[in-house]
Amino acid sequence: MTRKELFKNTLRKSVHAWKLINELPLSDDESLMLRHFMDQPGFLDLHWRMFVPAIKGQGTEEQKQKWLPLANKMQIIGCYAQTELGHGSNVQGLETTATFDPQTDQFILHSPTQTSSKWWPGGLGKVSTHAVIYARLITDGKDHGVHGFIVQLRNMDDHSPLPGITIGDIGVKFGNGAYNSMDNGFLMFDKFCIPRDQMLMRLSKVTREGKYVPSDVPRQLMYGTMVSVRQTIVSNASIAMARAVCIATRYSAVRRQFGSQNGGIETQVIDYKTQQNRLFPLLASAYAFRFVGEWLKWLYTDVTQRLEASDFATLPEAHACTAGLKSMTTSATSDGIEECRKLCGGHGYLWCSGLPELFAVYVPACTYEGDNVVLQLQVARFLMKTVSQLGSGKAPAGTTAYMGRAKHLLQCRSSIRKAEDWLNPAMVLETFEARALRMAVSCANNLSKFENQEQGFSELLADLVEAAIAHCQLIVVSKFIVKLEGEIKGKGVKNQLKNLCYIYALHLIHKHLGDFLSTNSITSEQASLANHQLRSLYTQVRPNAVALVDAFDYTDHYLGSVLGRYDGNVYPKLFEEALKDPLNDTVVPDGYHEYIRPLIKQHLRSARL
């Protein structure tokens, strides 16, 4: 499809989905499922995942009563317009202004520079009638920082932009199809007025007289919508990883190369240890991200209930966990999808493998909802704060509880003696805890050598990100272990999950061996025992690998991959797909008479001469 066709088709699908949700009707969970099967980014994502939650989280009761019924019935369509041409990560650096005019009781929204243009919001370019806009609030010449506002963008009769608003699509993005179904947009305000009651005022307020009343709760609650979406992105990482792994695993069982003596049957590529060493950790990651996603959903629900009761104690941890896990799982999944493409050899590069589009549509997850490095730095700040409070009497809780055992973890030596010890959950956990704590403490020690903490932080950014990743990996491993300790129906299933859990943990040890050795969390002998155990786990997973991806229960239609077909009938179907290509509509291609024939004839003539 052309971009215009793709966009229009996405509108058609979205509206059809909305119709089904209402007519059947579907529950929230079922609607979410429908979104997955629709399988295309579109304006509904931003309306439901960001616009509605922003009003719910930051609006007053009156604002919710006014706007939510309209939004819930989709009588208005909204998006989340925060990022600008000049600033995305640095939210405090946004330039759009919202200046209160006490004469008219309105805010005047303005884009003072080109870099202040809103740039990127999904659904903004062509669809949304409304947006939650983030802008600097100015009253009486004073800048109070960034706040949210509900703004109507387009005329409800003919969809034209309202006077004072310039709006459009930012253009084609990475890949063919992929995220181009979405109208990511730009927007400029030219002294555009909105009534005062359209500032989202649950947190801070502006009175009729123009007095600014600051929030009596943490101002970071304004970032709540991002926290909520980051949490869902972790579960989505598992879905995308599982999809790629399903394709690569099934195809690896079909594909044969080498290994035959005198014309016998060749080896299935899945039997090569190198293939297993690349593939099975990704299979394990798909399961691991699912379990940590379930736990994160619980954490998010818990913090939301606490916030409603004005208990803000766990907010920093919820922010660190959602930011860190969003970052870690999306980076691993993007890399994993690309690895799956390579695991499928040349055919993985074909569009009909399903992997190029999956990669193209998935990879912006490393950037949207917070650049992955910027988010790990938030985790690092949280860790440095926690380390600095050790010994102050305030015991670290939740995912940093292990830091409370700093004395032990800083000096303990791993008691792994034989390969099977690497299947001991306590020993594995302690190894990850020691590594994470030692990396965090080492950063804190290095930081303390700087007179200026912020300067020290800047200098140590790369180390801090590594410490943050180590902490996030510990969370994933620990939540997988907790899952195994819970009720799992069927001994066989439990055994398979156990194998995957230890593959996940041991492959991380192998991948980040430098960290584990340099922090003395393990010795090189213990590292080689871990490798030995890993190989043995691969052998145990091998006979069940295809069943473990079948368990994701993806239909062929959803996978959209010739290589990942359930029936394994890959080669005839590759031919069928090739023959569908428009280039094969004619035997002699368009352009032959114009370019190829004259070229060949010229050679023939010169040959005769």
Ligand SMILES: CCCCCCCC/C=C\CCCCCCCCCCCC(=O)SCCNC(=O)CCNC(=O)[C@H](O)C(C)(C)COP(=O)(O)OP(=O)(O)OC[C@H]1O[C@@H](n2cnc3c(N)ncnc32)[C@H](O)[C@@H]1OP(=O)(O)O
């Ligand atoms: C064919 C295949 C198809 C595949 C389909 C797959 C199927 C998928 C199915 C469904 C998919 C649906 C998915 C939904 C998708 C939704 C689409 C998303 C679109 C993307 C939308 C966006 O990108 S919106 C814009 C997002 N922008 C950002 O994330 C900006 C990042 N920056 C920030 O968040 C902040 O600026 C910052 C955190 C980096 C820094 O903030 P600031 O400068 O204000 O703070 P400080 O560093 O000074 O910190 C102050 C203090 O506050 C704490 N803090 C910061 N943030 C938070 C927070 N959120 N909550 C709580 N506390 C916070 C910070 O830690 C500091 O604490 P101290 O104690 O003072 O240290």
Ligand SMILES: Cc1cc2nc3c(=O)[nH]c(=O)nc-3n(C[C@H](O)[C@H](O)[C@H](O)COP(=O)(O)OP(=O)(O)OC[C@H]3O[C@@H](n4cnc5c(N)ncnc54)[C@H](O)[C@@H]3O)c2cc1C
């Ligand atoms: C597909 C897609 C959809 C989007 N949808 C929306 C939307 O609906 N609404 C919306 O408001 N926005 C949206 N965005 C914007 C998105 O949220 C931002 O692009 C994202 O937050 C990253 O910000 P940035 O572009 O400013 O990156 P930058 O911050 O400019 O990042 C550039 C580089 O600088 C590095 N960097 C930046 N700051 C630091 C630092 N402090 N320390 C170390 N390194 C740093 C980053 O790691 C990165 O390598 C979308 C983006 C994409 C790609």
